Amino acid sequence: MKKMNLCNDVWVTTLQASENVKPWSTWKMTGKTLYDKLWDAHVVRSEEDGTALLYIDRHLVHEVTSPQAFEGLRLAGRKPWRKESVIATPDHNVPTTGQSAGIAGIADPIARLQVETLEANVRELGMTYFPMNDVRQGIVHVVGPEEGATLPGMTVVCGDSHTSTHGAFGALAHGIGTSEVEHVLATQTLVQKKMKNMRVTVQGHVGPGVTAKDIVLAIIGKIGTAGGNGHALEFAGEAIMDLSVEGRMTVCNMAIEAGARAGMVAVDEKTIAYFKGKPFAPRGELWEQAVAAWKELHTDADAVFDKEVVLDAACIVPQVTWGTSPEMVVGIDCTVPNPEEESDPVKAEGMRRALKYMDLDAGMAISDIPIDKVFIGSCTNSRIEDLRAAAEVAQKALNKGCKVAPTVKQALVVPGSGLVKQQAEEEGLDKLFIEAGFEWREPGCSMCLAMNADRLEPGERCASTSNRNFEGRQGNGGRTHLVSPAMAAMAAFTGHFYDVRKLEELK
Amino acid sequence: MEKFVALQALVAPLDRSNVDTDAIIPKQFLKSIKRSGFGPNAFDEWRYLDHGEPGIDNSKRPLNPDFVLNQPRYQGANILLTRKNFGCGSSREHAPWALEDYGFRVIIAPSFADIFFNNCFKNGILPIVLSEAKVEQLFKEVEAGEGYQLSVDLEAQVISTPGGEVINFEVDAFRKHCLLNGLDDIGLTLQHVDEIRAYEERRKAEAPWLF
Numbered sequence: 056m057k058k059m060n061l062c063n064d065v066w067v068t069t070l071q072a073s074e075n076v077k078p079w080s081t082w083k084m085t086g087k088t089l090y091d092k093l094w095d096a097h098v099v100r101s102e103e104d105g106t107a108l109l110y111i112d113r114h115l116v117h118e119v120t121s122p123q124a125f126e127g128l129r130l131a132g133r134k135p136w137r138k139e140s141v142i143a144t145p146d147h148n149v150p151t152t153g154q155s156a157g158i159a160g161i162a163d164p165i166a167r168l169q170v171e172t173l174e175a176n177v178r179e180l181g182m183t184y185f186p187m188n189d190v191r192q193g194i195v196h197v198v199g200p201e202e203g204a205t206l207p208g209m210t211v212v213c214g215d216s217h218t219s220t221h222g223a224f225g226a227l228a229h230g231i232g233t234s235e236v237e238h239v240l241a242t243q244t245l246v247q248k249k250m251k252n253m254r255v256t257v258q259g260h261v262g263p264g265v266t267a268k269d270i271v272l273a274i275i276g277k278i279g280t281a282g283g284n285g286h287a288l289e290f291a292g293e294a295i296m297d298l299s300v301e302g303r304m305t306v307c308n309m310a311i312e313a314g315a316r317a318g319m320v321a322v323d324e325k326t327i328a329y330f331k332g333k334p335f336a337p338r339g340e341l342w343e344q345a346v347a348a349w350k351e352l353h354t355d356a357d358a359v360f361d362k363e364v365v366l367d368a369a370c371i372v373p374q375v376t377w378g379t380s381p382e383m384v385v386g387i388d389c390t391v392p393n394p395e396e397e398s399d400p401v402k403a404e405g406m407r408r409a410l411k412y413m414d415l416d417a418g419m420a421i422s423d424i425p426i427d428k429v430f431i432g433s434c435t436n437s438r439i440e441d442l443r444a445a446a447e448v449a450q451k452a453l454n455k456g457c458k459v460a461p462t463v464k465q466a467l468v469v470p471g472s473g474l475v476k477q478q479a480e481e482e483g484l485d486k487l488f489i490e491a492g493f494e495w496r497e498p499g500c501s502m503c504l505a506m507n508a509d510r511l512e513p514g515e516r517c518a519s520t521s522n523r524n525f526e527g528r529q530g531n532g533g534r535t536h537l538v539s540p541a542m543a544a545m546a547a548f549t550g551h552f553y554d555v556r557k558l559e560e561l562k
Numbered sequence: 563m564e565k566f567v568a569l570q571a572l573v574a575p576l577d578r579s580n581v582d583t584d585a586i587i588p589k590q591f592l593k594s595i596k597r598s599g600f601g602p603n604a605f606d607e608w609r610y611l612d613h614g615e616p617g618i619d620n621s622k623r624p625l626n627p628d629f630v631l632n633q634p635r636y637q638g639a640n641i642l643l644t645r646k647n648f649g650c651g652s653s654r655e656h657a658p659w660a661l662e663d664y665g666f667r668v669i670i671a672p673s674f675a676d677i678f679f680n681n682c683f684k685n686g687i688l689p690i691v692l693s694e695a696k697v698e699q700l701f702k703e704v705e706a707g708e709g710y711q712l713s714v715d716l717e718a719q720v721i722s723t724p725g726g727e728v729i730n731f732e733v734d735a736f737r738k739h740c741l742l743n744g745l746d747d748i749g750l751t752l753q754h755v756d757e758i759r760a761y762e763e764r765r766k767a768e769a770p771w772l773f
Binding site for chain 2: 099100102103104106108110112119120122123126131133136139147148163165166168169172206208209214215216218229230231232233234235237238241242243244246248250280281284285311314315316337341342344345348380382401402404405408504505506523525526527528531
């Protein structure tokens with residue numbers, strides 16, 4: 056066991072299985088982790104080497120990673136095994152203005168063909184489809200839970216790495232490649248080897264202004280982008296269970312940024328309340344039966360993890376990434392780290408390269424970094440609670456007579472789905488954002504990965520609520536800083552990063 | 563899928579950790595509805611000095627002379643040597659499609675991102691995990707001598723260096739079997755149709771709300 060105090064003032068304790076008192080073999084009769092339970096319930100058959108066929112309950116499909124899979128199915132003369140398990144919607148390529156024109160309104164002919172191809176494929180096969188213009192259309196990871204199409208206890212896959220989002224309510228959910236999309240379409244199963252169990256416990260409670268996004272960025276900062284490789288990652292502890300189900304989605308969404316394909320949180324009363332009455336959720340007697348089963352979806356008290364990490368919530372402050380990997384993150388009150396102080400030469404070289412790409416100097420205060428654009432959206436942070444959090448900051452800033460800073464060229468708010476947009480408009484959030492100087496857009500993945508027209512130009516710097524700050528992610532040569540919705544809104548008003556906890560001091 | 567049995571080939575070193583799939587194949591090329599032709603755009607933003615878009619003639623674009631894969635000594639390399647967490651980020655299978663189309667059949671690193679690792683096996687690419695120390699040693703050897711080749715034997719699970727060293731590596735039995743024989747695993751899974759149906763019947767009784 057080691058305990059260390061790292062730069063960001065977050066106490067971290069790690070415990071490796073090898074340091075446990077008993078060897079693994081003697082733990083066989085102990086309790087199961089949440090992941091063990093989900094895995095066991097879905098194994099169709101196992102090979103001697105541990106390779107298993109895992110049954111898939113829900114398959115989410117979007118336009119980018121599916122065309123080659125549908126084509127493969129067609130070429131092999133195969134039919135989908137269970138078309139009812141598929142929910143499809145276009146999200147990556149859709150424009151965030153003028154969606155009423157439908158597919159014809161997609162200016163880029165290559166992108167248009169991809170969305171047309173999705174539509175043709177799912178219509179031909181009779182799959183559930185939310186097209187552009189349908190109020191239920193949106194980012195697939197926002198749409199699934201919103202519809203109750205992804206539920207506790209399910210196995211959920213999608214040709215998208217942020218499928219980990221759905222683990223927030225006790226589902227086993229992860230991204231797959233296109234070959235596996237085809238495999239699931241054809242067989243309703245995946246060939247899998249069981250991952251190891253890892254738990255990140257965030258003890259205690261976060262302070263005001265610290266959100267789910269800050270928690271997960273702090274976790275990634277501690278364990279690194281490869282910290283969860285080969286593991287299913289359960290998030291636990293008071294600070295996680297304090298979060299709403301939407302907040303837990305934000306945390307699980309970025310499990311993949313910590314290297315874990317699947318992130319998950321145990322089911323509690325909030326989870327059950329969240330799904331009651333959703334369109335695809337069970338009703339009546341089936342609901343009662345489902346709820347009884349869902350209440351078992353937690354790690355047993357005597358279960359043992361292969362790897363454990365513990366963080367102290369009280370030490371987490373609003374986070375801002377400074378580099379080109381999500382692990383390159385510090386608190387708003389910190390400075391840009393110095394590669395010369397890094398002992399690992401490969402890591403130091405990575406830091407130097409990141410600083411060069413980001414055009415930042417070591418030692419610079421994070422709060423002194425000016426920004427050109429703001430993006431509030433993506434499968435990480437485009438749900439109604441995210442928009443409310445940004446709107447709350449916007450309202451307070453407006454009350455002080457502030458508007459989006461003149462140095463900020465563009466501040467986008469992109470709701471995650473048509474239903475989120477509708478809800479926000481009912482609450483008047485659209486008018487508030489527009490009054491403050493933001494652009495109120497239509498749903499889609501948008502500037503998270505810039506497959507549509509929303510993007511950074513070379514050299515532009517963005518405060519973004521998305522999940523990846525990789526080189527060129529938001530546009531060739533663009534520079535991304537990942538933050539929470541409240542911190543992104545705050546940066547829009549000040550034109551640089553600013554601690555949202557000090558909003559009242561803003562002049 | 564093209565099978566992989568053994569290979570002796572030139573090694574190219576990509577000395578970066580956390581190489582993400584956005585770097586391997588940028589998003590603008592993901593709009594294609596095909597699974598071939600991604601090779602000329604592998605590492606597009608590092609490889610070329612201008613901005614790439616689908617449909618343009620890549621042979622006329624200015625190459626970045628500082629990018630390691632553009633160096634004359636690494637032309638024709640079929641083995642990529644790189645650092646930890648290679649292939650992190652998005653699940654896009656376009657990444658292994660691009661690498662395979664470029665010519666890489668083996669990737670050696672201290673660790674890989676899980677989804678990318680899995681996607682490699684579906685496309686005839688063998689990802690090999692070696693210790694950080696061993697990878698560091700191979701980097702030194704590759705950079706020391708032009709024309710450095712490694713010999714990779716999947717059946718025996720060994721890599722042989724020009725100096726005569728033999729390095730063992732691990733690979734799952736099932737994945738090895740599929741790669742050695744170039745098997746389509748959908749076909750293999752469909753041999754278990756009865757078991758899938760039996761599972762569904764059992765599950766329908768246990769958890770009817772899922773169906």
